[in-house]
Amino acid sequence: MNKRDVAAPDPIELTGFNRTLAEIEWLLLVLVLVYLVLPDEPVEQTLGIAAAIAVFAVFILGFRYLNLFTLPARWKLTIETWAMLAFTAFVVWHTGKVDSPLISLFLLVIVFSALTLGKLITLLEVGLIASFYLFAAYTIDGTELFAYSTFSRLMLLFAPVALVAYVTSLIASDMRFSRNFAQRLSETDDLTGLPNMRAFSAALARYKQAAVLHERPFGLMMVDADNLKEVNDRYGHSVGNQVIRAVAEGIRRSIRSADLVARYGGDEFILLLPDTTEQAAREAGERIRGMIANTLIDAREGALTTTVSIGYATYPSMATDVDDLMLRADEALYASKHSGRNRVVAYSETFGL
Incomplete structure (x- = not known):
């Protein structure tokens, strides 16, 4: 964006x-x-x-x-x-x-x-x-x-x-x-250099008005690192911070210039995907998942890899209110984490999980 x-x-x-x-x-x-x-x-x-x-x-x-x-x-x-x-x-x-x-x-x-x-x-x-x-x-x-x-x-x-x-x-x-x-x-997260939730919330509020006015679809996506706790326990928080930065960079390299990614907190990230249908959101999620899975992270004991779980919801097919959309993206992320991790799940799929 x-x-x-x-x-x-x-x-x-x-x-x-x-x-x-x-x-x-x-x-x-x-x-x-x-x-x-x-x-x-x-x-x-x-x-x-x-x-x-x-x-x-x-x-x-x-x-x-x-x-x-x-x-x-x-x-x-x-x-x-x-x-x-x-x-x-x-x-x-x-x-x-x-x-x-x-x-x-x-x-x-x-x-x-x-x-x-x-x-x-x-x-x-x-x-x-x-x-x-x-x-x-x-x-x-x-x-x-x-x-x-x-x-x-x-x-x-x-x-x-x-x-x-x-x-x-x-x-x-x-x-x-x-x-x-x-x-x-x-409005910037110190660790990753990404926008923080204050900046993201302001951008989302502005974009939501335009989307509703012009009937344009958009998606919200939640991304969460799968093994940060294990990395912190084994290598320490400095390496854990490297994992967070690597995930942030992987997301940044996988999205369009029109998309906005922010650090939601901890090892979790949130994305605004303008003019994005459910299928386009899934494709974006798969790009992010694949990019991060193939990223090597330097650590004292050698290179590490990490994976991410991704959940998303789209407007207006899965929610017509921004607050509901964010909750449903979070529910989709929860479903992704509890159904095996390292996968992309839409809110519309959570009913069968």
């Missing part, structure tokens, strides 16, 4: 970002209002700016009210940041253009975008701000804008915006890397 795009914000993060953006939008409005009422700051288009404030406030209320009962999404946050850019550009244009004391308000949008929306959107927004900045300067300086002294002065004034965008993007990238690394650690 393909790895989830861990760099993408999850619903909880998006909810937090959504609240933060709302506060930034209101902060932007408050700062513009404060500037508007300052007695020592000349404003040419007071009514125009007041109208822009009203329109932007209506946009915030309307956009958020219409989306009140829907989950936050990146595209919604992006639309709001672009609306903030448009509002800020209008205010800056009417309060001095490139000499406006409010030009630093662009940084509110840049910082939020860099931390939450990624480098591409941030780069696009920096490009829009730069284009606006150059156009505003051109309306003041005309062709003199391209003189070295004028252009270099403008670039020095614009440099903080680009630097903040760059540095904030670096910080955001490091934060995402740290978060993703911590998440991988929390």
Whole structure:
């Protein structure tokens, strides 16, 4: 199964970002209002700016009210940041253009975008701000804008915006890397490097929704090493750990890229087999059984071999509920263990065992 795009914000993060953006939008409005009422700051288009404030406030209320009962999404946050850019550009244009004391308000949008929306959107927004900045300067300086002294002065004034965008993007990238690394650690089994049950349960819940929606079959398979206790008693737990790792590697080499295997606990493993019928599940189980039976495991007293017992159940032929499906795969594994081991058993066969 393909790895989830861990760099993408999850619903909880998006909810937090959504609240933060709302506060930034209101902060932007408050700062513009404060500037508007300052007695020592000349404003040419007071009514125009007041109208822009009203329109932007209506946009915030309307956009958020219409989306009140829907989950936050990146595209919604992006639309709001672009609306903030448009509002800020209008205010800056009417309060001095490139000499406006409010030009630093662009940084509110840049910082939020860099931390939450990624480098591409941030780069696009920096490009829009730069284009606006150059156009505003051109309306003041005309062709003199391209003189070295004028252009270099403008670039020095614009440099903080680009630097903040760059540095904030670096910080955001490091934060995402740290978060993703911590998440991988929390969802990975230390001994085998496979996903643990926390990661498997989350993947299964996601896949079950898609399977039910599109009426796609899938299988759950349980795999258990047959002789781990004997190995531990005779050779010690270090060799027993080698057996567990060998079983994990044998399973990993036998399954498709779309399949997901996790360590269930001890010497037991669980597999999610997407788009798999009962016959395809049996074939997968036989591949795994054969691969592990033919694997040599190094030990102090020579090479060892091990076998596995396998049980499986498929949706929807053997169960229509995921919890029932897991229980029935476990029952099939129990039947496999108690009917001779080193075999593959379907839940549908357990009635005759």
